[in-house]
Amino acid sequence: MDGKKTLPLSWNEQIKQSLWKLWNSFPEAPVVLIGVGNPLMGDDAAGLLVIQKLKTSLPAAKLIIPVDGGPAPENCSGLIRRLKPGLVFFIDAGDMGEIPGTVGVFAANKADGVTAFGHSLPLSVLGQYLEAEVGCHSFLQIIQPEYIDFDLPVSQTILATVDEICDAWMEAAAFAPKRPE
Known part of the structure; x- marks a missing residue:
């Protein structure tokens, strides 16, 4: 799979277990x-691309709701x-120190060492706020980018990873x- 590696207990299995429990x-x-x-920052657009694709392909009657959070x-x-x-x-691009295209799923309160790009409020903090406010559980699904720079297209590696993530959510x-x- 293009030299990508899956972190312990694959992200796909973590998602399935979380959904099953819920x-x-x-x-x-x-x-x-x-x-x-940010769609103007190369691979940083990965999370937005996942949502765009899911909005057109997820059945509206299902309990999985895609939302475009932008930057x-x-x-x-x-x-x-x-x-x-x-x-x-x-769902966001972030530095996990892994091979580009690697996907990790982290509980928001245990996301130390994961750096997401360009957000005024860290996703882990926002996730913990929502947990306290709504009573939900929150996770970060992070995609290791190949490059994040202004006015670059999304890399082929990340486009393939976006497809993989969308397939998993469709499943x-x-x-x-x-x-x-």
């Missing part, structure tokens, strides 16, 4: 995916509070409960 206990709890990044995801906190999710995943949506009417 929906086993709270079958009507939504899961909010917040894409974070300031804290501006979505009101929407997130209204949705009352059981889980929140921030998760297949077993997600429907939203209550």
Whole structure:
């Protein structure tokens, strides 16, 4: 897989376990995916690309809700509070010191050593705020970028990783409960 490596307990398995635990206990709890990044900064657009793709392909009736957080995801906190999710995943490019394209999933309160780019409020802090405010669990789904610089396109490595992440979330949506009417 292009020299990429998967961190212990693959990110895909971490997501599946988190969803299973949530929906086993709270079958009507939504899961909010917040894409974070700057589309003008190369691979920093990765989280936004995941959300754009999921918005067009996820069934609207499912409990997985993609939200474009842009470069300031804290501006979505009101929407997130209204949705009352059981889980929140921030999807963003960040430096984990890994090979470009590597994906990691970290609990927001255990995300030490992960550096996301260009946010005024660290995602770990925003995640912990939402946990206290809404009672949800929050995670960072981090993509190791190849490069982040102004006016560069997203690298092919990261585009492939975006597709991989979207496929995993689509697979998760297949077993997600429907939203209550």
